[in-house]
Amino acid sequence: MLYVIVGAGRVGLRTARVLRESGHDVTLIERDEGAVERARAAGFDVLDGDGALEETLESANLAEADAIGALTGDLNDNFVACMIGKQYGCRTVMRIDEDYREEIYRRYASDVDEIIYPERLGAIAAKNALLGGNIRAIADIAQHLQLVEFTITDSAPMKGYSLSELELPADTRLLAHGKSDAPLDVPDPDETLDAGDHLVVLADFDALSDVRSIVVGESGPSKALGGA
Template sequence: MRVAIAGAGAVGRSIAAELIEAGHTVLLIERLSHQFTPEVVEEAEWVLGDACEMSTLEASGIERCDVVIAATGDDKANLVLALLAKTEFAVRRVVARVNNPANEWLFNESWGVDVAVSTPRMLAAMVEEAVSVGDLVRLMTFRKSQANLVELTLPDETPLAGTPVERLNLPRDAALVAILRGERVIVPQPDDPVEGGDEVLFVAPTEVEPELRAALGR
């Protein structure tokens, strides 16, 4: 997969390194000369220029990218890039970083954003997940479907211990996608039991979350 990342600061470089390690081809676009450091991520292609300018995007061959990641520290720049990538270059998937939570409502399909990643929201979710037992924690929202990835850690003394997945009275629109048990990642089968201390991950729309809580004894 070919991925373009706009913004070669600490965030952009870290994403690039991870994607390269996973075997993807990465293009880094940076407008600031002091952050243009190809020696830091040598395996990536580098372009010095403003990712909000058509000329830069054309020169970088962004239309050949499968994914564009707008990872700058400027929400306005990330929105402009997302819109250009989607409407002018028909990039299949656009991911945009949200720096200011107050701007999160803008990061949607009308601006060409397929996936919005809010760093403050994700940090808050991770903190909540680390300290919450027995309640749903919303980890992320899938923009197109408006469904959420939610997590719940079952209490050690849960009355559901030993109950097979097929016997959980889950809402119709809630999908159990994984059970995390210690170091194991379990892809749930109908006869797999849940146990106290399990972290259970669901994809579910917001409106069924109360039913999901009830089904899990909360």
């Protein structure tokens, strides 16, 4: 898969890196000379130019690209890059700079398929680090829906039970289960929950603290789990 990333700054370059690590081809577009050199030094194909111009995007082989990530710090440039990308049939991902704008772009920007607000993702990571322990928020799926990973502890009430015996509250689904040393997998109802196992649950915010007390048995401020 070929991906075009506009902006080789802290968000764009990092994204390019993880795409490359997953075996994808990435072309970066960047107009700041210093950033171009840094990205080239890191071994990336970099086009030196303005990613909000069609001719630049054309030379990035946009027609062959699967998706374009408009990840600069400039909202106008990002939006224009997505509009052009859409014309070429690419899936488009746009970085925004303030969280209230997420709603506006979701609603009105029909050329933008996905919106990324890096600070929100950073806040989720920071929250997990602060909470520590056996619960990790993976993502906010929607305003009221969160994806959470729980780790079964020795004191967890569900420890020793099988997955089929696990009864979660309404508005929640068990999506994945993994033994402590194995990758996550589709839940097998016959598996037993041991200490160190991981469970990935999709839950409504209102149900999260119930899920938490059922699975890991801790009571705590459920607010800490709320959206980032």
